[in-house]
Amino acid sequence: MIPNSVKQEIRQTVDQPITSIRQVSGGSINQAAKVTLADETICFLKWNTSADPHMFVVEEKGLELLKSTDTPLRIPSVLATGETDDGTGFLLQEFVSEGHSKPNSASNFGQALARLHKHHNESYGLDHDNFIGRLPQSNTPHDNWVDFFIQERMEPQLQMAANSGKLGSDTVSRFKAMYKKLPDIFPDEPPSLLHGDLWGGNYFFDQDGNATVYDPAVYYGHREIELAFTHLFGGFPSNFYSAYEEAYPTSSGFSQRKDIYNLYPLLVHTNLFGGSYARQVESIVKQF
Structure with a gap:
């Protein structure tokens, strides 16, 4: 206790x-x-x-x-x-008591997240580092999303996984090859304020049906990485996504990009838990 x-x-x-x-x-x-x-x-x-x-x-x-x-x-x-x-x-x-979703709860959640993502910054990152789970998360600012994604998200987790033997040298090489393609894959977006660790276990609806979020790993980043994460472990309700798209539409092709974004949380889970997460990382990066 x-x-x-x-x-x-x-x-x-x-x-x-x-x-x-x-x-x-x-x-x-x-x-x-x-x-x-x-x-x-x-x-x-x-x-x-x-x-x-x-x-x-x-x-x-x-x-x-x-x-x-x-x-x-x-x-x-x-x-x-x-x-x-x-x-x-x-x-x-x-202490917030968990309740149940009401008819408009999920769509209100999607609209609220869109409003959060409309809070923009001049650079990607944050003025301090924090954590994702119990692992350090570097938020050194960058003017370019691709540079931030590679240097502050992919590389620290990839090197940690390689050094611990959870991922092999072939997979590391595939990441290096993928990096060269990212400037032509990611659409230009201003840095948005992100919760940073938004999956099904880090929100619930309170007694009034309002979305309550917690356990953040906050930074300013490309909003698509947040949306991708919501799809990773089962996804959110469909009207959450439709309401978000109505409030703040994403660029075409997001469904093809989301696996790349999700390499970050999957690398984090590989370093925390190993096992099947490493195999998911290997399967995704082979596509690029």
């Missing part, structure tokens, strides 16, 4: 003790619990005893950046982040 060091740090940070605890799912990376503070505020707490505790600090920054856009997306408020003396990082945030 929750380490005593985390409980003590929370008490000092929010000036209240935890009065009740119920363990809940924290995904594949963190441990988590639904906790109640002395003033009866109900919160969601997640912690990690082995990952870089700075992970939660930059997650808070990402959540605040998403919240600052004032879109209809519901972004849980952060109450505290911190690190204990033993190196355990934690994040305490508003």
Whole structure:
């Protein structure tokens, strides 16, 4: 259950003790619990005893950046982040109760994501690095999407996978060949603010049917990489996509490009979990 060091740090940070605890799912990376503070505020707490505790600090920054856009997306408020003396990082945030989708929930979600993606920046990247899962994510700014995609997304994960033996030299060579084709494949788009880790496990509909998103890996990037990720693990409802396209149409040929974009999350999963993800990466890159 929750380490005593985390409980003590929370008490000092929010000036209240935890009065009740119920363990809940924290995904594949963190441990988590639904906790109640002395003033009866109900919160969601997640912690990690082995990952870089700075992970939660930059997650808070990402959540605040998403919240600052004032879109209809519901972004849980952060109450505290911190690190204990033993190196355990934690994040305490508003607890949002999961509900069910209503007739317009998915289409409203698609429109809200389109509004988020209309928040543009001068360069691709961010003014600080963060994490994707528990892996470092470099956000060094670039003026060109292809350069950013190769140098800050593909190469760090590809080299990590190659160095650990999860991917072989033939696959690495195929990536190098694919890189040369990317300028003719990716359409020009301004850098859009992205959630950065938007798949079916990082959103739900609240009690009012509003889309609630969490666990971001925020940066400014090509919006198609975000849309591609939503297709990766089962996809989102069809009216989510139709509403998005109505609000912010994508360029023709996206369905042919999405596998290239999804090499990034698949490389991340290869480095985190190995197995079938490496085979998916190899299958995609062989096509190019």
